[in-house]
Amino acid sequence: MRVPRLYVNQPLASGVDCALDKRALDHAVKVLRLRAGDPLCLFNGQGGEFAAMLVRDASGGLLAQVGEFGPDRRESPLSVRLVQGISRGERMDYTLQKAVELGVTDIVPVVTERTVLRLAGERAERRLAHWHGVVLAACEQSGRTRVPGVAQPCALSDHLTDYRAAAGAGIGLLLDSTAPDALTDLGPLAGPVNVLIGPEGGLSAAERQAAQAAGYRPVRMGPRILRTETAAVVALAVLQALAGDLGGRQGKVGPDR
Template sequence: MRVPRLFVDQPLASGAECALGQRALDHAVKVLRLRDGDGVCLFNGSGGEFAARLVRAPGGELRAQVGEFTPDRCESPLHLRLVQGISRGERMDYTLQKAVELGVSDIVPVTTERTVLRLAGERAARRLAHWRGVVLAACEQSGRTRVPPVAEPCGLEEYLARYDAAAGTGLLLDPSAAQALATLQDLRGPVSVLIGPEGGLSAAERQLAQAAGYRPVRMGPRVLRTETAAVVALSLLQALAGDIGG
């Protein structure tokens, strides 16, 4: 049976005993039904993971006795950023979850002309917290030991204004592009992939992205949903980098 993995937001060290934190504790007890004496795997996002065993403290609190450390073993060699046009509800959650499973390094949600979901103030803060929770859960499930940061949402134009094209390779998914993503041979890391929301990017936004240094690439003869496009693009890039499929 696979050992349950829990994220804890604190330093970890072999031989120490640590509190789990409310999120990890709720997940361990209410979802996984773990008890005193059960084995778990702990990670804090800084790389590597620790074997651990749950123990009942004198006051009744369930804590973790930290054991042997294992270094990173499943992180991608390619630094891969996903710049994702914000989509609605479960579509965005699915995109984030699968991006984490596919080894994405960081995620930037952007608002575009055709973005349906508009976020501001407290609503934006709640949605960002939710997205970060989706990412944490995906890390626990997939074996990731580094947690991809999810940036605060911003407008596409604002993001492009600060994008440094000299720092790596920028790719813009465009069904009409002349070059196929799978044929790329000159990738320079880090790689940044820009994907539109439902309805895609407008012509003006595609021009703006290209002016900022994003190269248009296509993935095939069919138009993909935004959440499908992210999965396919990240999979192809990781295959080109030798992270998957080998």
């Protein structure tokens, strides 16, 4: 049986009991239905994970008894930043969830000309907190031991300015169905990769031109037009396959049961 995994935002050490925060405890008890004596796995996003067991404390509450440490085994060798045009509701959640499962390193949500969802002030903070929750849940499910960062949403133009100015920002790839080069033509990739994907409706012609001027290289992914959430999944899967992350470094991985 698959051992449940929980993210905890605190230091972890073998032999040191861990008091679970409200999010972790609620998830363990109300969602996973765990009880005292049940095994689980803890990670804090700093790399590696710890075997643990739920036990009762002196007051009758639940805490985690931390056991043996296990090193990273599921992180990709390729650093990939997903620069994603913000899409609506469940589409954005799906994109974030699957990006985490496919080993993305961090995510930059960007506002574009065709972005329907507009975020500002308290609404933006709530949405960002929600996205962090989606990412954490995907890490728990997929076995990730490092938590991808989700940046504060910004205008695409601001991201392009930062990308142009940053030293060592890595390769920039712009998904464009009309590009002359295919993503699969790139061959193995060693350095950081930035993948720019538009929202519903894609990027405007002016935005594509601005991205290329900033150093993004247009690449296509076949003859069909993909939805924004599908494009992210396909692009990340292809990049990880090119980097050797998919296909058995750790042996065949089956579906959850």
